[in-house]
Amino acid sequence: MLRATGFAKSFGDVAALAGADLEVNAGQVVALLGRNGAGKTTLLSIVSGLLQPDAGSVMLGDVDARTQPEEAAKLVGIAPQDTGIYTVLSVRQNLEFFGELSGMNRPQREQSANDVAEKLGLTPLLDRRAGQLSGGEARRLHTACALVHTPQLLMLDEPTVGADVTTRLQIIDAVKELAAEGAAVIYTTHYLPEVEALGADIVIIDDGRVLAAGTQPELIARHEIRGLRFEIDGPLPGGTFFDRPADELVEISPGTYRLLDNIDMSDLLAGFGDETDRLISVETLKPDLETVFLAVTGNRLDDEPDVESEEAA
Amino acid sequence: MTAAWAITKLQLRILRNDPWFLVIMFGMPLVVMPLFQATMGLSLVDSGFSSASGAEQVVPGQVVLFGFFVGGSVGFSLFREHGWRTWDRLRASAASSKSLLAGFGVPWIVIHVGYQLALFTAGGLALGLRFNGGSPIALLMMVLGYATCVISLILLVASSFRTVNQVSAFQNVGAMAFGGLGGALVPLEQLPGWAQAIAPITPSYWAMRGHRSIFLESGGVGDVLLPFAVLMGASFVISFAAARRFRADETKEFFA
Numbered sequence: 001m002l003r004a005t006g007f008a009k010s011f012g013d014v015a016a017l018a019g020a021d022l023e024v025n026a027g028q029v030v031a032l033l034g035r036n037g038a039g040k041t042t043l044l045s046i047v048s049g050l051l052q053p054d055a056g057s058v059m060l061g062d063v064d065a066r067t068q069p070e071e072a073a074k075l076v077g078i079a080p081q082d083t084g085i086y087t088v089l090s091v092r093q094n095l096e097f098f099g100e101l102s103g104m105n106r107p108q109r110e111q112s113a114n115d116v117a118e119k120l121g122l123t124p125l126l127d128r129r130a131g132q133l134s135g136g137e138a139r140r141l142h143t144a145c146a147l148v149h150t151p152q153l154l155m156l157d158e159p160t161v162g163a164d165v166t167t168r169l170q171i172i173d174a175v176k177e178l179a180a181e182g183a184a185v186i187y188t189t190h191y192l193p194e195v196e197a198l199g200a201d202i203v204i205i206d207d208g209r210v211l212a213a214g215t216q217p218e219l220i221a222r223h224e225i226r227g228l229r230f231e232i233d234g235p236l237p238g239g240t241f242f243d244r245p246a247d248e249l250v251e252i253s254p255g256t257y258r259l260l261d262n263i264d265m266s267d268l269l270a271g272f273g274d275e276t277d278r279l280i281s282v283e284t285l286k287p288d289l290e291t292v293f294l295a296v297t298g299n300r301l302d303d304e305p306d307v308e309s310e311e312a313a
Numbered sequence: 314m315t316a317a318w319a320i321t322k323l324q325l326r327i328l329r330n331d332p333w334f335l336v337i338m339f340g341m342p343l344v345v346m347p348l349f350q351a352t353m354g355l356s357l358v359d360s361g362f363s364s365a366s367g368a369e370q371v372v373p374g375q376v377v378l379f380g381f382f383v384g385g386s387v388g389f390s391l392f393r394e395h396g397w398r399t400w401d402r403l404r405a406s407a408a409s410s411k412s413l414l415a416g417f418g419v420p421w422i423v424i425h426v427g428y429q430l431a432l433f434t435a436g437g438l439a440l441g442l443r444f445n446g447g448s449p450i451a452l453l454m455m456v457l458g459y460a461t462c463v464i465s466l467i468l469l470v471a472s473s474f475r476t477v478n479q480v481s482a483f484q485n486v487g488a489m490a491f492g493g494l495g496g497a498l499v500p501l502e503q504l505p506g507w508a509q510a511i512a513p514i515t516p517s518y519w520a521m522r523g524h525r526s527i528f529l530e531s532g533g534v535g536d537v538l539l540p541f542a543v544l545m546g547a548s549f550v551i552s553f554a555a556a557r558r559f560r561a562d563e564t565k566e567f568f569a
Contacts, residue, residue, distance in 0.1 A: 048405045049404070049405060050401055050404055050405055050562065051562070052562075070407045070409060071407075073405060073406055073407040073408075074407045076405070078401075078402075078405050080398070080401050080402070080405075082398040083398060084397060084398035084399040084400075084401065084402050085397075085399070086323070086327070086397065086399060087397070088327055088330045088331060089323075089326060089327070089330070093326065097319060097322075097323055098402070098406070100315065100318075100319040100322075101315075101316050101319045101320070101403070101406045101407070101408060102406055102407055103315050103316075103407060145402065
């Protein structure tokens with residue numbers, strides 16, 4: 001459904017995307033993972049036509065998004081990161097407006113508004129003013145507005161930010177249902193359990209480049225790392241055990257360290273020598289999406305990026 | 314066209330949900346008109362219109378003055394989409410830039426025409442304004458010409474400015490400056506010579522010129538053709554400039 005190749009986009013001197021490729025097929029859910037500022041939103045903005053790339057091509061099926069933007073727009077639904085709804089209109093009016101904007105006639109948009117509301121648990125709220133919705137309900141409406149014209153490619157940019165558990169589950173269920181119906185979905189999030197719940201394929205992006213892509217089991221097998229995470233009181237003990245390269249031993253927060261090496265707890269305790277009483281906690285890193293992300297990017301998903309790349313994206 | 318029509322209906326629906334701006338803009342001139350009617354009557358008599366009541370100046374004058382304030386709403390409605398975070402959703406839809414511009418501009422032209430006609434009717438009834446042989450069709454032409462010109466101008470300003478405060482400043486200063494220069498506050502002949510000389514650069518001047526012709530000189534369609542043509546011609550040029558200047562991907566700042 002989506003074949004994007006050689007995406008590049010710079011803002012001034014800062015390259016937000018540097019030659020990224022992305023392919024998403026009908027019925028496939030792709031979770032786009034990256035830290036803040038990695039280039040995720042820039043990528044979604046280019047695919048949806050909100051930004052023009054400096055280089056690269058975007059094909060949606062047979063439609064070239066750069067030369068046929070209006071045709072492409074009909075195939076794409078996007079729910080941007082910030083909630084954007086008309087608070088003075090009812091839920092139904094919001095849904096029907098976005099349907100009409102995409103060229104649906106009245107019976108089509110009425111039917112679609114009802115269907116989408118059903119998917120996202122908004123049916124009892126259809127006649128309520130959007131301004132009277134709770135945060136979670138507004139978030140669901142925001143997502144629903146992207147679905148109402150039944151897009152072939154749906155892009156949800158952190159759809160569950162600030163959402164309650166019910167809203168998260170409803171959005172995840174709706175995404176699964178849409179994919180089962182044949183839609184291609186790109187989903188960005190910082191919550192890895194959501195990615196697991198979606199059973200999504202993964203694309204990891206960092207510094208504007210796609211670093212890895214594949215199914216969850218493939219990536220876990222390919223990028224399995226071993227190591228420990230430990231917390232100590234005070235500075236690291238002296239000695240050769242902790243004299244390691246920066247990408248092997250990282251202080252991920254004050255007093256908390258990640259040690260990537262093929263060692264076990266007894267090795268670590270030996271490294272502490274007679275200072276083991278300063279060790280507060282130790283855990284073994286299990287191979288999962290978090291360790292995959294760590295292995296691929298060298299950072300945790302919730303690590304703060306540098307300021308420049310944050311501003312760029 | 315479907316997208317432009319959808320946005321048009323959206324504008325009307327939003328206005329229906331919150332009509333208070335228009336209600337206030339309708340009520341305020343009705344309060345001001347009687348305050349200045351007698352003074353304007355004397356001015357018109359001084360200018361040679363011996364049977365004038367003052368309504369012939371004060372009603373069209375307040376319509377033209379407050380009409381500029383009302384026209385500013387089209388700029389506000391555009392910027393409001395940025396504040397509501399819905400602008401990107403509109404842009405990501407199948408709507409072209411021209412459809413977006415038309416969807417915001419056209420309903421406000423219709424609203425502006427309705428506003429002016431309602432104010433002429435109410436003000437006319439309250440202050441005894443009569444056509445006295447002037448043409449209602451000519452009035453419709455002038456109302457349409459002024460509405461189109463003001464909305465086009467505000468769209469150009471909204472396309473060019475970055476913040477809603479800048480548009481608001483233009484709306485307020487423009488209403489007073491254009492209204493004053495164009496003869497909406499006092500009859501044109503009462504203004505200093507330099508003001509009379511530059512008055513024709515304002516849409517208010519041409520609107521007031523048409524209205525004076527209708528209400529003071531029993532003007533018909535032929536008598537307002539020139540001011541109507543000037544307003545429509547200016548609208549065409551300004552709309553073209555607005556369409557050229559309008560960049561849907563430009564960041565605009567609302568109050569938020």
